[in-house]
Structures are given as structure tokens and as C-alpha cells.
Amino acid sequence: MPLYEHVFLARQDLAQAQVDGLASAATAIIEEKEGKIVKTEIWGLRNLAYRIQKNRKAYYVMLDIDAPADAIRELERQMAINEDVIRYMTVRVDEHEQGPSAMMRRGERDRSNRSDRRRDRDAA
Template sequence: MPLYEHVLIARQDLSNTQAEGLIEHFSTVLADNGGKVVENEYWGVRTLAYKINKNRKGHYAFLRTDAPSGAVLEMERLARLHDDVMRVMTIRVDEHQEGPSVQMQKREERGERGDRGDRGDRPRGDRPDRGDRPRDDRPRDGDRGGERRDRN
């Protein structure tokens, strides 16, 4: 059977036990349709990159599954219909990684990010100084640029 990884984001106003109950619910859905959950992780409440349904945070859950595509489609369908689930992402993988996911590893275990280079001012080359622009070339109030209008 194909291998999948799923990330679910649930509403922030759920308790931790309710969020973990969602993991169990969707694990049962997969099992009822011929799949199995190899591993699941509850990542906790995290800040979202942008608001989703007026929520700034969400409960994150991660599932590694071995399931037929029909079971995955049914699980995704039910997750999208569930009021507490804000987002679902499913990725098909060739093989599951051993051990905890990257999100669950401690920063020391992840390794260094490496030298990111000098963050100083970058060289400008032989670019000349722009100087002051003539008064007519400056944007006027309400003018966003684009075509110039003649003043008549």
C-alpha cells in the first residue's frame, strides 16, 4: 500500500484531549477503510503564518500512514467536513523516516543551520549616485506612477 504523511490543523479553542481525540477519530477512519496509522504525533498549539477562519493559532497533528488511496480520500473528505479541522495536508512518500519528525526533534539534534554568510551591506559595484531628481519626475499625490500626464 502507498505511504502517506498527513498534517491536520485544528481550531485553537479545543482542549489538548479534544485535539488528540481528533487524531484517534481519523486513525479509526483510516483503519475502517483498510489502512493503518504507523505513527502519530501531537505537535501542540502553534502560531499560524496567517489567519485561518479568524484563528491565529491551531493544534497541529502529524500522522504517518500506510493506507490505500480510497481510505486517504475518505479521511480527507471527513476532515474537511469536520468543524474543528481548519486544514489538512496529505503527502505521498516513498518511505517513512525513522524516529520523530523534524518538528519534534530538539534544536540540538537537528544540527546547525550552517554559515549563512556575512549579513553586512552588499557591494554596490560601480553604480553611480542617483542624486536629486527634477521636480517634475517626482510622483504627485494620488499618482501611483505609470503613464505621465501632461499638465494643461
């Protein structure tokens, strides 16, 4: 089956449980059409480059999907009518990235840099 990466942005005023619910709803749509979700990453609440529908921030969620094209069409149809989803994008890929995505690695690197600076400040 073809491989896809699907990223969607959810409104900033949702609770984390609601964002998790959106991700599980997407998983249910894909599995209903005999596809499977290989990996789910919730990148958290992040700033947007520009305002979208009066939102300055959004929850980012990425899904690695192994599913037929009709499952992706249904997923995109459901995303388009869901008021909690601001934007979404699906890209067909040759293979899924192993391990955490670049966004997750970036967050880990930023956290480690902050703790290093804090340690240096405390030592001085």
C-alpha cells in the first residue's frame, strides 16, 4: 500500500484530550478502510507564522499512514468538515522516517540546550 504523512493543525482553544481525540478519530477512519497508522506524533501547541481563522497558535499532529488512496480521501473529507481542524496536508512518501521526526528531535535539542545554559548559569 502507498505510504503517506498527514499533518493537521487543531485550534488553540482545545484541550489536550480533544486533540488526542482528533488523532484517534483519524486513526479510526484509516483503520476502517483497512489501512494502518504507523506512527502518531503530537508536536504540541506551537506559534503559527501568520493568523489563521483568528488563531495565533495551533496544536500540530503528524500521522505516518500506510493505507489505500480511498482511505486518504475519506480522511481529508472528514478533516475538511471538522471545525476544530484549521489546516491539514497529506503527502505521499517513498518511506517513513525511522525514529522521531525532525520536529521532535528539534524539541529535544532545545530542551537540552536550555538545561545546559541553566547548569552553566548556576555554576557561575
